[in-house]
Amino acid sequence: MRAAVGATREAGKTIGLVPTMGALHEGHKSLVVRARAENDFVVVSVFLNPTQFNNKEDLRTYPRTADADAEMLRQCGVDIAFMPTVEDIYPEPDTRVFDLGPVSRVMEGAMRPGHFNGVCQIVSKLFDMTQPTRAYFGEKDFQQIAVIRAMVEQMGFDLEIVQCPCVREDDGLAKSSRNVRLTPEVRRVAPAIYRTLVASVEFARYHTVQQTHDWVVATINAYPEMETEYFSIVDGRTLQPIEDWEQTDYVVGCITVYCGDVREIDNITYKQ
Numbered sequence: 662m663r664a665a666v667g668a669t670r671e672a673g674k675t676i677g678l679v680p681t682m683g684a685l686h687e688g689h690k691s692l693v694v695r696a697r698a699e700n701d702f703v704v705v706s707v708f709l710n711p712t713q714f715n716n717k718e719d720l721r722t723y724p725r726t727a728d729a730d731a732e733m734l735r736q737c738g739v740d741i742a743f744m745p746t747v748e749d750i751y752p753e754p755d756t757r758v759f760d761l762g763p764v765s766r767v768m769e770g771a772m773r774p775g776h777f778n779g780v781c782q783i784v785s786k787l788f789d790m791t792q793p794t795r796a797y798f799g800e801k802d803f804q805q806i807a808v809i810r811a812m813v814e815q816m817g818f819d820l821e822i823v824q825c826p827c828v829r830e831d832d833g834l835a836k837s838s839r840n841v842r843l844t845p846e847v848r849r850v851a852p853a854i855y856r857t858l859v860a861s862v863e864f865a866r867y868h869t870v871q872q873t874h875d876w877v878v879a880t881i882n883a884y885p886e887m888e889t890e891y892f893s894i895v896d897g898r899t900l901q902p903i904e905d906w907e908q909t910d911y912v913v914g915c916i917t918v919y920c921g922d923v924r925e926i927d928n929i930t931y932k933q
């Protein structure tokens with residue numbers, strides 16, 4: 662990997678990196694297509710990173726589709742499909758501890774202790790190994806992008822983070838590798854998450870932040886198959902909760918919902 666990207670860099674060419682955990686779908690494909698259009702050389706990493714899973718059962722049941730992933734990447738014309746083993750990436754345990762400040766402590770940071778630390782461990786290693794000019798991440802993981810931006814700033818990586826729109830199923834459910842684990846009954850109701858978020862943008866015009874929050878949670882929890890873990894209406898830059906719509910010019914609602922035993926996350930922009 663180092664030899665390939667070293668030669669590419671020396672030739673003055675740009676490198677686009679798309680980090681993934683495999684089980685690739687149309688959402689990943691949109692990142693790869695964009696990276697292909699914007700760079701001379703494209704690396705896609707496929708690595709199910711154990712250090713970011715705070716829940717062992719989630720890691721055990723995470724879909725693994727290496728052959729199909731390799732075929733999709735071949736068809737997309739990527740230059741390198743980087744599919745390392747755990748030993749390649751972590752020949753020694755990674756004991757680094759990141760402190761990315763308030764953006765990393767709320768929401769997923771609070772609910773999944775150690776998750777963002779693991780994300781920073783793997784993403785910093787991938788940046789180091791692949792020396793990208795640009796790295797591509799999906800907006801579905803809105804907080805992850807903020808945390809990675811903070812890490813890039815803190816560690817002084819010389820690269821651009823490219824934030825790409827969430828890709829959805831026809832019924833609005835955000836594409837996710839975990840969707841294959843939804844039972845048919847839960848899959849039928851899961852689109853209500855995004856439908857409710859979209860409807861809440863209109864609701865928010867005539868209601869307070871707290872009322873909007875409560876309405877979204879109540880609407881989703883009215884489905885017996887779903888249970889909201891948290892819904893936070895936050896400043897889109899600091900990710901800290903807001904109390905008043907006028908508090909900032911960038912407002913995003915971030916939600917996590919248990920759909921059966923599958924944890925789905927999504928978000929909506931109220932103001933930008």
Ligand code: PAF
Nearest residue numbers: 680681682710780783802
């Ligand atoms: O978003 C993901 O799929 C993962 O968190 C990432 C960025 C590939 C790191 O393992």
